[in-house]
Amino acid sequence: MSLLRVEDVHIAYGKVEAVFGVSLVAERGGITTIIGPNGAGKTTLLASLAGLHPVSTGRVIFDGADISDTATEARLELGLVLVPEKRELFPEMSVEDNLQLGAYHRRWSGARALRDSLDNVYALFPRLKERRKQTAETLSGGERQMLALGRALMSKPRLLLLDEPSLGLAPIVTKHIFEIISNLSSDDVSIVLVEQNARAALAVARHGYVIEQGRIALEGRASELAADPKVARTYLGRN
Numbered sequence: 001m002s003l004l005r006v007e008d009v010h011i012a013y014g015k016v017e018a019v020f021g022v023s024l025v026a027e028r029g030g031i032t033t034i035i036g037p038n039g040a041g042k043t044t045l046l047a048s049l050a051g052l053h054p055v056s057t058g059r060v061i062f063d064g065a066d067i068s069d070t071a072t073e074a075r076l077e078l079g080l081v082l083v084p085e086k087r088e089l090f091p092e093m094s095v096e097d098n099l100q101l102g103a104y105h106r107r108w109s110g111a112r113a114l115r116d117s118l119d120n121v122y123a124l125f126p127r128l129k130e131r132r133k134q135t136a137e138t139l140s141g142g143e144r145q146m147l148a149l150g151r152a153l154m155s156k157p158r159l160l161l162l163d164e165p166s167l168g169l170a171p172i173v174t175k176h177i178f179e180i181i182s183n184l185s186s187d188d189v190s191i192v193l194v195e196q197n198a199r200a201a202l203a204v205a206r207h208g209y210v211i212e213q214g215r216i217a218l219e220g221r222a223s224e225l226a227a228d229p230k231v232a233r234t235y236l237g238r239n
């Protein structure tokens with residue numbers, strides 16, 4: 001059974017539709033990518049999956065249960081965790097306090113468990129450990145992305161929804177972040193990766209969808225999409 005199944009979902013802002021009948025699946029234990037140009041509806045779709053914006057029609061099934069009407073906090077507790085496009089860190093708080101906030105909904109799980117999670121994040125991102133007392137606003141773009149990922153990991157995700165982790169990062173930093181993302185996906189942690197950087201995304205994903213103007217235009221194995229002449233022409237030229 002797929003971990004996430006999106007069935008014919010429509011999403012609107014007021015009367016204006018932005019997503020028109022999208023269906024997709026994310027299998028357990030891998031990376032599923034959604035690529036597409038500016039304004040295609042990628043962020044809208046991810047925000048809806050996280051429960052931040054309602055779907056007008058269609059269903060979202062997570063781990064076999066219909067969560068179409070489930071609130072954001074309850075989705076978080078199910079393990080559905082968004083790393084938003086704007087990162088949404090607390091700029092004046094320290095790195096460590098930002099990380100601790102990621103575990104807010106697990107605050108009763110005991111000091112030991114939270115400490116272990118923090119140690120895991122620091123092992124994955126030594127740079128964050130070095131800078132744990134620094135405020136989030138003083139971090140570089142790459143470090144902020146690490147902090148956003150680290151904070152998401154503190155909440156014990158089962159499905160990470162990543163919205164353009166490469167946004168605003170230099171190619172070398174993007175490469176590093178994508179290596180980390182690739183290593184993060186495991187039997188326990190699956191990933192939906194939204195990207196404009198199609199080359200980087202298709203290189204780490206197992207399966208991919210191309211979204212254009214709110215509709216799925218193409219789908220397939222990531223390796224097949226990367227070899228598709230239309231995808232190559234439209235999305236692989238610049239990156």
Ligand SMILES: Nc1ncnc2c1ncn2[C@@H]1O[C@H](COP(=O)(O)OP(=O)(O)OP(=O)(O)O)[C@@H](O)[C@H]1O
Pocket residue numbers: 013018036037038039040041042043044045085196
């Ligand atoms: N709050 C909003 N109110 C009204 N329309 C919106 C709102 N947010 C997004 N839209 C519209 O929905 C459509 C999809 O936007 P969305 O941000 O989902 O695209 P995207 O694929 O994430 O683009 P990008 O790659 O630039 O981040 C666009 O036409 C956009 O103008």
Ligand SMILES: [Mg+2]
Pocket residue numbers: 042043044085164
């Ligand atoms: Mg977006």
